[in-house]
Amino acid sequence: MNFIESRFVKEVSDITSNMYRQGWDERNGGNISYMIDEEYVRDYFPVEKYIRDIELGFVADEILRNKYFLVTGTGKYFKNVINDPEANLGLVKISEDGKVAHLLWGYRDGGRFTSEFPAHLMSHAVRLKINPKNRIIMHTHPTYTICMGACLPTDEVIFTRKLWKSNTEAVVVFPEGVGVLPCMVCGTTEIGEATAEKMKKHRIVSWTNHGIYGAGNDIDEAFGLIETVEKTAQIYMLTLGRVVNEIPDEVIIGLAKLWNLKMMPGVIEEK
Numbered sequence: 001m002n003f004i005e006s007r008f009v010k011e012v013s014d015i016t017s018n019m020y021r022q023g024w025d026e027r028n029g030g031n032i033s034y035m036i037d038e039e040y041v042r043d044y045f046p047v048e049k050y051i052r053d054i055e056l057g058f059v060a061d062e063i064l065r066n067k068y069f070l071v072t073g074t075g076k077y078f079k080n081v082i083n084d085p086e087a088n089l090g091l092v093k094i095s096e097d098g099k100v101a102h103l104l105w106g107y108r109d110g111g112r113f114t115s116e117f118p119a120h121l122m123s124h125a126v127r128l129k130i131n132p133k134n135r136i137i138m139h140t141h142p143t144y145t146i147c148m149g150a151c152l153p154t155d156e157v158i159f160t161r162k163l164w165k166s167n168t169e170a171v172v173v174f175p176e177g178v179g180v181l182p183c184m185v186c187g188t189t190e191i192g193e194a195t196a197e198k199m200k201k202h203r204i205v206s207w208t209n210h211g212i213y214g215a216g217n218d219i220d221e222a223f224g225l226i227e228t229v230e231k232t233a234q235i236y237m238l239t240l241g242r243v244v245n246e247i248p249d250e251v252i253i254g255l256a257k258l259w260n261l262k263m264m265p266g267v268i269e270e271k
């Protein structure tokens with residue numbers, strides 16, 4: 001079977017279309033990386049033949065060496081993936097020395113992986129050490145989350161508290177809270193390192209004035225985290241300055257107890 005017909009390409013094509021329709025991924029905004037096990041890659045590429053090598057520009061963590069990633073291309077539009085996956089996506093293998101990505105499939109017009117690949121790979125490395133089942137890193141530009149970040153200090157306790165106090169689902173879906181980075185230059189190894197540092201404690205990281213990163217075992221999980229943050233940020237922004245019924249601390253604590261969740265410390269004071 002041809003890789004273009006694989007469930008991996010279908011999953012990424014479907015979710016990029018969906019995210020585009022949410023209004024989060026204007027132009028080339030957003031990127032996704034999907035780690036695929038060698039046994040599945042072998043179904044499509046029994047003999048490893050590389051189309052070309054692409055320099056990473058940094059040295060990938062050892063845990064990522066010889067691992068395969070299906071990754072959106074830089075400058076590519078999410079809305080176009082479904083109609084031409086082979087031009088808009090690429091399947092790469094991280095080299096033995098961690099310096100290069102071997103291209104097995106895709107980037108047909110001579111393209112390369114997203115400019116945010118440092119943040120993706122560094123986040124994959126951190127999440128894999130915590131949870132070997134993590135496969136997805138997803139980055140997007142959800143409107144209300146960006147608005148909310150612009151209205152608040154760049155403080156993850158405050159950001160998380162506002163979310164938890166706005167929607168009862170929030171603490172249940174992300175009890176570890178949202179990591180927050182200040183506005184930084186994107187597409188660099190610096191923002192990659194800063195994002196990965198936050199990923200040690202959080203599966204979601206907000207980039208102030210830019211967007212959000214989510215990690216998950218599968219696309220549903222990463223997307224579900226991001227859409228819950230975004231829905232909650234929408235509630236927060238639409239009620240800003242007019243809230244009469246904020247979720248009481250006792251309800252948030254009750255939800256965490258009911259679901260046996262470990263809450264991010266310092267957000268809600270236990271009485």
Ligand code: 13P
Nearest residue numbers: 028029030074075114115
């Ligand atoms: P790429 O087109 O390089 O993926 O960049 C899009 C983006 O969202 C930058 O943060």
Ligand code: ZN
Nearest residue numbers: 029030140211
């Ligand atoms: Zn972005």
